Amino acid sequence: MECFDCQLNNLKGKFSLNDGDALNSASTKDNNLKGKFSLNDGLLSLESHDLLFPVSWAESTKRLYIIFSTRCNLRCVYCFQNEQRRTGSSIDKEDLYSLVRNFQNDINEIVLFGGEPLLLENMDVIEGLLSEFDYLKFICFTNGNFDRSFIDLLKNYSYAFERIVITLDGPKYVHDKRRINVKGSSYDIIVDNVKALDSSGVSVDIQINVDKNNESAIETLIADVSQDTILSKLHYCLNPVKYTEVCVNPPDLFNLYFRLKTCYPVSLSINNRLLNNLERLFSHEPLIKDRCGLKSTYVLDLPNEQVYACPQNCTSVIGRISGANVELNQKNISSEMKQVCLLHQRDARGVLIGWFVLTVALLSPTLITVAQR
Numbered sequence: 001m002e003c004f005d006c007q008l009n010n011l012k013g014k015f016s017l018n019d020g021d022a023l024n025s026a027s028t029k030d031n032n033l034k035g036k037f038s039l040n041d042g043l044l045s046l047e048s049h050d051l052l053f054p055v056s057w058a059e060s061t062k063r064l065y066i067i068f069s070t071r072c073n074l075r076c077v078y079c080f081q082n083e084q085r086r087t088g089s090s091i092d093k094e095d096l097y098s099l100v101r102n103f104q105n106d107i108n109e110i111v112l113f114g115g116e117p118l119l120l121e122n123m124d125v126i127e128g129l130l131s132e133f134d135y136l137k138f139i140c141f142t143n144g145n146f147d148r149s150f151i152d153l154l155k156n157y158s159y160a161f162e163r164i165v166i167t168l169d170g171p172k173y174v175h176d177k178r179r180i181n182v183k184g185s186s187y188d189i190i191v192d193n194v195k196a197l198d199s200s201g202v203s204v205d206i207q208i209n210v211d212k213n214n215e216s217a218i219e220t221l222i223a224d225v226s227q228d229t230i231l232s233k234l235h236y237c238l239n240p241v242k243y244t245e246v247c248v249n250p251p252d253l254f255n256l257y258f259r260l261k262t263c264y265p266v267s268l269s270i271n272n273r274l275l276n277n278l279e280r281l282f283s284h285e286p287l288i289k290d291r292c293g294l295k296s297t298y299v300l301d302l303p304n305e306q307v308y309a310c311p312q313n314c315t316s317v318i319g320r321i322s323g324a325n326v327e328l329n330q331k332n333i334s335s336e337m338k339q340v341c342l343l344h345q346r347d348a349r350g351v352l353i354g355w356f357v358l359t360v361a362l363l364s365p366t367l368i369t370v371a372q373r
Helices: 093-103 120-132 149-156 172-178 186-197 215-225 250-263 273-282 330-362 365-372
Strands: 002-007 012-019 022-029 034-038 043-046 050-052 063-067 109-113 137-142 161-167 204-210 235-240 267-270 297-301 306-308 317-322 325-328
Touching: 063 093, 093 120, 093 297, 093 325, 120 149, 149 186, 161 186, 172 186, 172 215, 204 215, 215 235, 215 250, 235 250, 250 267, 267 273, 297 317
Parallel strands: 002 022, 012 034, 063 109, 063 297, 109 137, 137 161, 161 204, 204 235, 235 267
Antiparallel strands: 012 022, 034 043, 043 050, 297 306, 306 317, 317 325
16 A cells, blocks of 8 residues: 655545555545545545445446547647648548447447547538437537538437537637637637527537646636626536646646636536546445546547547557458457556556545535535
8 A cells, every 4th residue: 555645734534545456545634634535445434423425336438439530620739639640531421330330339429529520521421420320429529610500410419419518728818829710719719609509409518628828817718608698508627738848737727626616606627537536426426437438439530540449549549440341459458458557556656646635625524514415
């Protein structure tokens, strides 16, 4: 067992998280509260009494990502695809539909991905997918700068969409410098499209990619949208930009998150599995066990005729596409899973100190009272 000595106001004790084969714990010291929380046992032990939290695991979401092309109508300064050659796909749409049929019994969601999926060149094939596979749930990750002709398509198939995720990186003066549309303000186009989708039945989530270059402007964005009748109804998620020199320090990101949650009446979350699981635990909801959904996620890269295990890692090749046929390599899937397990242990050792000790601030008297109801 590895232990880390840490300080946190109003909390004393040891909090353990079992992550795969590695059991890690963080110790905190203060005078008002002490105890031990073990995810393994679902038990929070305090000086005066014990609280039991039943632990259960959510089933993995089985997703099929479709990368139609790496083309995009924006040039974002931090995009992981900037170093790649922007290419389209020459696959016949009937071959694509056959590929999806190969997976239809093993998935429950189709994710439209890119590049930018909502380009006019993809409209016919997307409409065909929605028409044939509308019994599955669809998710679309888009920059929100799509042609208005997509509005009717999205409205017509609103029942098939679980959500549409649009990226908004700050108020207009910040967003437009980070997510560049040479034809105009990408911020204004997003706002216009979101408002056009209002009352359509399509659920729109806003993803905010956060790094040191826009961290100070996020509160201005949340303050602005909280005053807008339509934008205030959306859900917003803070998504830390990773693997760059301008990554936000975890404590700063959590401070921003808790401050925004306290000050503004908007629906807000943060893309962090550890914090999400603590919130789920105290709400008696099933916990998310796996990190990336490996072995239940497939990514069809149509331009490169490959299948990946991760939509943001083109080295995680687990199969090949040939026309309407796909050949998967189960050995590669197992290899990718081993790599993720190693990442789990590394994250638990390094990130656990900064992130997990901050998240145990959720163990406030208010939350503990709620959990006992």
